Amino acid sequence: MKILAIDDQQLVLLPLEKRLVALGYQVKTESNGKAGMESFESFQPDLVIVDMNMPDVSGLDVVKFIRNIKKSNTPIMVLSGNTNDEIITESFDLGINDYMKKPLSLNEICARVKRLIGVEAINSTKNFNNTIIEQRCVGVVIPCYNEEERLLSVEFLDFVDKHSGYHLCFVNDGSKDNTLEVLNKLRKGRESFITVYDCEKNGGKAEAVRLGMLHMAKKTDLDYIGFLDADLSTDLADFDDLVSTIENSDYKIVSGSRISRMGADITKESARKVISLTINFIIRKILQMEFKDTQCGAKIFHKDVIEIAFNNKFLTKWLFDVEIFIRIRKHFGLDRAKQILCEKPLKRWIHADGSKLSMKDSIKIMGQLGQIAWVLR
Template sequence: MKKTTGIIIPCYNEYDRLEQDKFINFLKEKSNYHLCFVNDGSTDDTSAALHQLSELNPKNISVIDLELNQGKAGAVQSGANYLKTLHHIDNIAFLDADLSTSLEEMHNLVEKLNANPELAMVFGSRKMDTSKNIKRSNLRHLLSSFMAFFINFVLQLPIKDTQCGAKVFRKDVIQNIYTKKFISKWLFDIEIFLRLKKHIGINDLLNHISEEPLDSWIEIEGSKITLKDSFLIPINLILIWMNYITVKSRTKPTTTIINLETNSNMV
């Protein structure tokens, strides 16, 4: 029996970029997916477009409308907390609405997760030696390289690309990741790794996650990260470091053991 994967797709003012045909055709070819679009307080016609899309396949498409914009972190969290209540969902993923990482690439990540019961998370990477056809602007590449230095300092993990917007999780670890609100709207991926590091343990974490090179990633114009957000990135990193690292050093360490066995009824 095929496992079903719910994919969260956060959307903020995506009306002009939403390629409806790609989503519908993907579901026609692969019925074991559920697409959960989260309208993050859009001010254009994104909500109407998403509900129109849902009407074409109501069984495999759901839409969540957030009244106020919460940023990518809040949108993904809302989608994860909804999908974990659906008993037929086995894995929960998230993917950018612009499909800079394609649905086919996401399917490859899901296949990797399903093939290895030891894995709790699989995520795409644009920075591995075998990553191919990665197209991004020079400015974005420079910003990414600058961030990577500080992210590695905070994480203390041999991960090359934490920020790629294509990640899939076994459903039974979702409770450990998405219950608590994230500190940062855009750097919440770092918090995901830190939360997994805390609950699985640093010694076992690398045995339960897998960073997979992407065959293609193409930057799409229309980034939702503003200039103000870019300036706030260093501050966000400091806040994350203070809340996850310094707090840990001031408290007695505890060990939490999670069950990594697949359980589609666990919410």
């Protein structure tokens, strides 16, 4: 049996297509409504799966085309994050057979497909990973410098396999070891979900993050883009919580906070903690905002503020996070900036061995704070 899947987000289509093909169905995918309508005529599917929220030609337009113009009774399943009651009601009035609200698992989607058009393959009873089809698609930039020994490849791969809405971009910052080789092996077989951006020369974490964020901003199917440390001192589950926060709010930036709270598993060397608290006090005075932890290496951004935050090079090597907040404050004004910036406590954070920020570097940061304050005064 043939299935036509139409969705403007590739991170949704790819795992859906892979699973349905594994079950024995013949699958064709289209990334926009117009192409979907053309394929309906040429492909003649036994089932159409369509998203509602697509630009130009919406999923509702596709349903109207199939039912009203082509006068076809081909089963239609809607897979969408649109929960508008009027849209859902109109869809059923037009004759759709099912309406599935994201997020939901691939297992559930396939069960609904089998119920609607029957079981196609001998693999129909095979157990698959319960991958989640997300409502939003997220890009994550991970700067890497000499991470050959520390890169937790298994954790990254497991996360990508279970969370379809993520695209990871590893930025090799001119590493001297075999980091680039490790990253290319990590990407193999998952090219649609993992990108390796190679910087031939080491430019520092700030520049690696900046280039990675601008690169990911070119991908049209991403809703949010963030960055995360390669050592996973903030784990991927916590990062997913940051994404959920920005997805269900009007915030433009959500930043992780390592400040301890009840039930949190947060560890850090005491000397570094004292210096960090001193630095944070100065940062709050510069920003005129009560941020408890600007330097956490886990942040997520709404796509429409990426250019504001990352278009220009940063002044400093380690304090680019502060510069980001200053750029947002200068662009939107202090009052508005306070409304669109959010600091969310992390459940877990561990200072990983091998950190490239030494005690001496921490002291140098004091001077860089003075540089920022002077240049951006």
